[in-house]
Amino acid sequence: MSDRLTLLRETIERVLPEVEGVVALKQGPGGIVAPHLDLPSRPAELEALSLWPKYPVPDTLKIIQKAHPGAKLGVVCRGCEERGIVEMAKHAQIDLANVQLIGLECVTDEATFCRCYKPFTAHATTTVGDKIEGVPDPLADAFLAKSQEERLAFWKEQFLHCIKCYGCRNICPQCFCNVCALEDAIWVETGRLPMPLPPMYHLVRAMHMTAKCVACRECEETCPAGIPLAIQFRLMARDVQQMFGYETGAVIDQKPPQLLVLEEGDYAKTGLPH
Amino acid sequence: MEYRNVLTTCPYCGTGCNFHLQVLDGKLVGVLPAKGHVIADGGMCIKGWNAHAFVHDKERLQKPLIRKNGELVEASWEEALGLVAERLGKVKADNGADSIGILTSAKCTNEENYILQKFARAVIGTNNVDHCARL
Known part of the structure; x- marks a missing residue:
């Protein structure tokens, strides 16, 4: 771990003079880690550089870039975060031309914690750490072993635990609509319990995340009720790949299916019902 | 250009969840969970997720x-x-002093609540002190 940390610090020190700032993790009070913008004028802050726990840094990058368009920024990103940045660039949320990706390859413990199928970067030209292969997702495998009825019962039970904090929406870097139905006064009337019911909310959000989720698992991690949301997103990613040949964040110049106009006959190829 | 996260305690109730206030160029722009913190370990309720919203609200x-x-x-x-x-x-x-009651709030800090009970007892002269977190 410490080797990777030293290497990352040296890499950032090398990149800092070429950019206006580098988004990386920093250890704060009580050892609690958070994203931070390291500036060339304050190199001493790199002393508190940290690797883990991971945070939704694509969102941090977006926040800074929107306020400072044109600023050249570096960002330390893991495989999932890199996919997130690429996917957000496709949806005009991040200007990739002004971003220098510093890839941070995950170690086995981290990949196992995240049940990650792809714990490595693909686009960053500067990387730190050794690439490892993906690990299986035992929760998704156990889910797939269930019958259709058992699967429905599983999600119904899981969604009962939802406390409607909407943390899964708030933390998701890919949830960037300017207008969200959850903030519409028509749907969320003051003084009344907000609609929709938890199962409906989660299923609608799942549809919104189709071909956008990059499996960073931040939603699942922040869920106070411990709902294993990554299972549904992993299986949806599988379906999107099968139907549209699309993998989120994998190829920079491949248009996501939501932005494609289907040519004649393309729809039939998806295997979706007519 | 400056972006930093300030670790703090949620002001909305007495549980004591911690989170980060995202500060961009001196302005509060959002909250982030505090992973690894002993109380909520990276989770928040809907109030915590919106705890930053009132600070720069134009209706404040x-x-x-x-x-x-x-x-x-x-x-x-x-x-x-x-x-x-x-x-x-x-x-x-x-x-008389007992015709007055003081209601304090879980949104206040311990110190503010201490001052309020002191105010009730030492200045007003009543033991009528209560707070919203005792619901």
Whole structure:
């Protein structure tokens, strides 16, 4: 771990003079880690550089870039975060031309914690750490072993635990609509319990995340009720790949299916019902 | 250009969840969970997730208001606090200290709540002190 940390610090020190700032993790009070913008004028802050726990840094990058368009920024990103940045660039949320990706390859413990199928970067030209292969997702495998009825019962039970904090929406870097139905006064009337019911909310959000989720698992991690949301997103990613040949964040110049106009006959190829 | 996260305690209830306030160029732009913190370990409820929203809200009161002839009118802190002290003094003189109760809030810090109970007991002279977190 410490080797990777030293290497990352040296890499950032090398990149800092070429950019206006580098988004990386920093250890704060009580050892609690958070994203931070390291500036060339304050190199001493790199002393508190940290690797883990991971945070939704694509969102941090977006926040800074929107306020400072044109600023050249570096960002330390893991495989999932890199996919997130690429996917957000496709949806005009991040200007990739002004971003220098510093890839941070995950170690086995981290990949196992995240049940990650792809714990490595693909686009960053500067990387730190050794690439490892993906690990299986035992929760998704156990889910797939269930019958259709058992699967429905599983999600119904899981969604009962939802406390409607909407943390899964708030933390998701890919949830960037300017207008969200959850903030519409028509749907969320003051003084009344907000609609929709938890199962409906989660299923609608799942549809919104189709071909956008990059499996960073931040939603699942922040869920106070411990709902294993990554299972549904992993299986949806599988379906999107099968139907549209699309993998989120994998190829920079491949248009996501939501932005494609289907040519004649393309729809039939998806295997979706007519 | 500056972006940093400030670790703090959620002001909305007494549980004590910690989170980060995202500060961009001196302005509060959002909250982030505090992973690994002992209370909520990276989780938040809907109040915590929106705890930053009121700070720069355009409808947030910046000055005290006093109702004059049925209408709320902006006033100085000196005038507002003077009026409160005068009226509390009158209620106490007319009806006794126990005709006054002090309601404090879980949104206050421990120190603020301490001051309020001290105010109730030592200044007003009553034990009528309660707070919203005891619901």
